[in-house]
Amino acid sequence: MKKTCLYNEHEKLGAKFINFHEWLMPIQYTSIINEHNSVRENVGMFDISHMGTFIISGKDAEHFINYVTLGNIINLPIGKAKYSMILNMHGGIKDDIIVYKYKTQEYMVVVNSGNISKVFTWLHEQYNYNKHIYTDVRIYNISNMICLISIQGPLCIDKLQFLTKTNIKKIKYFSIVDIQLNNLNSTFCKIARTGYTGEDGFEIFISNKNAIQLWRKLLKLSIPPCGLGSRNTLRLESCMPLYGNELHENIDPISLGFNSIINWDATFVGKDTLLNIKNNCSRKLIKFECVLGIAREMDKVCIQDTIVGYVTSGAFSPTLKKAIGLALINVDVISNNLTIKIHGRNRPIKVIDNKFYIKCTK
Secondary structure (H helix, E strand, C coil): CECCCCHHHHHHCCCEEEEECCEEEEEECCCHHHHHHHHHHCCEEEECCCCEEEEEECCCHHHHHHHHCCCCCCCCCCCEEEEEEEECCCCCEEEEEEEEEEECCEEEEEECHHHHHHHHHHHHHHHHHHCCCCCCCEEEECCCCEEEEEEECCCHHHHHHHHECCCHHHCCCCEEEECCECCECCCCEEEECCCCCCCCEEEEEEEHHHHHHHHHHHHHCCCCECCHHHHHHHHHHCCCCCECCCECCCCCCCCCCCHHHCCCCCCCCCHHHHHHHHHCCCEEEEEEEECCCCCCCCCEEEECCEEEEEEEEEEEECCCCEEEEEEEEECCCCCCCCEEEECCEEEEEEEECCCCCCCCCC
16 A cells, blocks of 8 residues: 555544545545535645655656647646646547646646556657657656645635745736745745645645645644545535546547546547537536435435436535535436436436536635
8 A cells, every 4th residue: 555755643633544546535624514614714734745746847748748648738837737637549638637837848747546557657658659750758657756735725826925935916817937945945946726525725746755744834833634525525515526536538528527627729639529528428427415314425316216427426424514416417418307316216306507616715
């Protein structure tokens, strides 16, 4: 079982652990609800060092990334980030990623923990097959060299400002900058205004040798540690997809409602299949509230006794204090009178149009 460089710190704090894609990760420290509410109302931090980080560089890096992802990163400004996806040849989702451009001809790509090896191999395969086109591309896996800590919540700016002379408030959403932390000299330290909770937040990329020192500094600022349990309920309330649940190689981005991030003007892996799916989509993702019970992953969605789909994610929402979920159903199904089979009984659900939670802005 793999462990992040902060594993011993989690143990000292009394974390409960789970096996998450072969990583021994903290699921909670106090309770999922307490940690969830801390992020929604104040601030919290997560060790997300299990995520993968690649560096893609070279004069052809921009066009290569544009080919292996479905989003347009041509002319992405230095210091900006973009959410995108890597598809297989059939339009299925190999992974959802964030691409950061932090230098001329140099990009950082963050991938999901369970897909590190798969995506790294795929990128090299695509490069080797197309190296007559993209002659100058270098792909490095630096996942084992750095730690990634996410600080999320409405008080994150006030807390983080104590760590640095950099004006944290001036960092724009989906941007990344080099940062010098007070009394901490790290060879690699970057901060991005990104996250996976629906709140304002930042993610700090830092060399492994400095990670424990940073973690302890954050604890001294009274930022409580949070586990993957609350990270899941936070992302679900904000309708953010999870790889392995909503996202996988047998589902396409159009069925999940991600048509808007597809760069149809470019040539990219999986485009031909997507063009066909665009006009003949057979599934759709819905958001729902449970009237009775809590729906869980793979529970069946029904109209009377006819199965028309399945739940991709379901949980109790600490913010809304009700059971919520996402489900993939047949595209021609009218969303009225749907039920979900929970513990053998058909329970009614209410389909909603908007996100379950939208953060308040002041």
